Amino acid sequence: MNSKKNYLLHTFNFDNNEKILKGENVYLFTNKKKYIDSTSGLTGTSILGWSNPTINKAILSQLNKISHIDYKYFVDENRELAAKKILSNSNHKLDKLFFVGGSGGEACEASMKLSYQYHCSIGKPNKKWFISRKQSYHGSSSDAIAVGDRPNLNLYKPFFPKFRAKINEHNIFRSKKKGETTKEYEKRSVKELENKILEIGPEKVSGFVGETIMGGLVGDVPPTPNYWKGISKVCKRYKIHLIIDEVWCGTGTSGKMFCIDWDNVKPDFIFMGKTLAAGYMPVSAIATNSEIEEKIKRKYDAIQFSTTHQGHSLGVAACLAVQNIINNKSFLEKVIKNGNYLRQTLKNELNNSDFFFNVRGRGLRNSLEYKCRNKHLFGIALTEKAKKKFNLLISAKWHRVCFSNAININRKELDEILEKFIKTFKLVSSNWSTKNINKIKHRSFY
Ligand SMILES: Cc1ncc(COP(=O)(O)O)c(C=O)c1O
Structure with missing residues (x-):
């Protein structure tokens, strides 16, 4: 048998050999890095983080x-x-x-x-x-x-x-x-x-x-x-x-x-x-x-x-x-409070950027919309920069970044996500020009 043959049919063309080892709260540990995740498992699912003892x-x-x-x-x-x-x-x-x-x-x-x-x-x-x-x-x-x-x-x-x-x-x-x-x-x-x-x-x-x-x-x-x-x-x-x-x-x-x-x-x-x-x-x-x-x-x-x-x-x-x-009042009030805080912080920090369109949502389901040429590629550049430089997982594509982080997130973890994202956004937008586009590996998104 050819040991190099892969038997798994992936949804996307897949060239990543990074393996997940474990998850703890909003953190994911792989064989290479520790990430903080703003996406709840990339599709907004793990709303109470990982390894929740209860x-x-x-x-x-x-x-x-x-x-x-x-x-x-x-x-x-x-x-x-x-x-x-x-x-x-x-x-x-x-x-x-x-x-x-x-x-x-x-x-x-x-x-x-x-x-x-x-x-x-x-x-x-x-x-x-x-x-x-x-x-x-x-x-x-x-x-x-x-x-x-x-x-x-x-x-x-x-x-x-x-x-x-x-x-x-x-x-x-x-x-x-x-x-x-x-x-x-x-x-x-x-x-x-x-x-x-x-x-x-x-x-x-x-x-x-x-x-x-x-x-x-x-x-x-x-x-x-x-x-x-x-x-x-x-x-x-x-x-x-x-x-x-x-x-x-x-x-x-x-x-x-x-x-x-x-x-x-x-x-x-x-x-x-x-x-x-x-x-x-x-x-x-x-x-x-x-x-x-x-x-x-x-x-x-x-x-x-x-x-x-x-x-x-x-x-x-x-x-x-x-x-x-x-399912209790104080938990839900905290979700609203953290959501308001997230939107306000992003607005305060990025409102002056030419690339910022708006941030909107309810509770802890929020998106930031950006405006620039080649928005989809800008999103991919954000995703890659956040992951490589700041060990932050975000979901940025098309015209928006969705923030769908775990809803039991504490303020320290939320601040870590915000700080890393804001740095990523400033960095990518300060260098954004059409000549960068060729350098971005074009992955096919939906
Ligand atoms: C609003 C909405 N409806 C339905 C679905 C479909 O759910 P599933 O992928 O579990 O079939 C999704 C999945 O992302 C969704 O976001």
């Missing part, structure tokens, strides 16, 4: 009882406890939690299926359209891609289901017209949904799918103050489900248990994923309400789809441990 203990204790079985026939008490805890401290008052599987994409599709099954159960099978927004990301299974809008995934268009439509992103920084007030922009944004519903026909539309804050693709753009209230009213007017994606911005990361609680609306579904078990296990779930369950069960007896690892015992044990840590 979560580790909960998983090990569950493992010593039973790893997982199909819970359609038996009770795992943790599932009820976790569901209660997740739903107990929210303004929206949704009262049912459905564990889906492992990924956010699955939870997106499951929400759409529940929405459609509900409409079938009340005799409206023609409600098969779903409307979503441009510049969204909801996962990479076929229907999640179809309601999302990631350019590289257009390759899979032939796979897309029928009956899907899009309106524009809701992004005050990009889409508000010159001379338009915030209120006028908000009204226009909401009206766009209403127009699309009327164009398709309200009797044919099942749901509207959207991330509470425009997340990873756009870079943590919060909605205007009454946007979701307006959208919710339109959905109610035409009996269309409001389906909210909190895979990125849920689980206390915004400083409230559910990010949509900042907006004071009651959606019909909120789906969650990556952060639910803080990256210790893959878990995804949907919050919804009893009326939806009752109608579905009366007509069909059961929800007509499931997955093998739905409500996985180890995942749910981790999920409950996460809730026990984050």
Whole structure:
């Protein structure tokens, strides 16, 4: 056998031989270096850092009882406890939690299926359209891609289901017209949904799918103050489900248990994923309400789809441990405080830079947008400089740097990230010219 042959099929072309040895809080240790991580595991997952003793203990204790079985026939008490805890401290008052599987994409599709099954159960099978927004990301299974809008995934268009439509992103920084007030922009944004519903026909539309804050693709753009209230009213007017994606911005990361609680609306579904078990296990779930369950069960007896690892015992044990840590007032207040501090510090230090556009977000989901020529390459240069010179991991690409650090981060660790990032930003922008571009190793990003 050729010992040089690699058997692993990587997502990207991969030429890094650096091995992860361990993680501790917000630090990662490899065979070469110790890094501080501002990304929670590069995709915003490890929101309580690594080696958290409470979560580790909960998983090990569950493992010593039973790893997982199909819970359609038996009770795992943790599932009820976790569901209660997740739903107990929210303004929206949704009262049912459905564990889906492992990924956010699955939870997106499951929400759409529940929405459609509900409409079938009340005799409206023609409600098969779903409307979503441009510049969204909801996962990479076929229907999640179809309601999302990631350019590289257009390759899979032939796979897309029928009956899907899009309106524009809701992004005050990009889409508000010159001379338009915030209120006028908000009204226009909401009206766009209403127009699309009327164009398709309200009797044919099942749901509207959207991330509470425009997340990873756009870079943590919060909605205007009454946007979701307006959208919710339109959905109610035409009996269309409001389906909210909190895979990125849920689980206390915004400083409230559910990010949509900042907006004071009651959606019909909120789906969650990556952060639910803080990256210790893959878990995804949907919050919804009893009326939806009752109608579905009366007509069909059961929800007509499931997955093998739905409500996985180890995942749910981790999920409950996460809730026990984050689901309290003082923890969440600290998330808000640290988020305000992060945005203010970046603004104070970088506002005068020609490369700084703005910094925005909620709680500890934040992005800094930069402005320059060849923004994507500028982002890659930031990422590389931060990693090589300052042992700092950041997620900078396209037009933004996402700060999605662990939400239990202490002030000293946060200061370390900020100080290193600010130095990186100043250094890269002071040398930025088109002649640098050829020196940047061009890695293919999404
Ligand atoms: C907002 C949002 N929705 C859905 C997903 C998909 O989650 P998963 O990758 O677990 O399928 C993601 C993943 O990044 C996300 O950010």
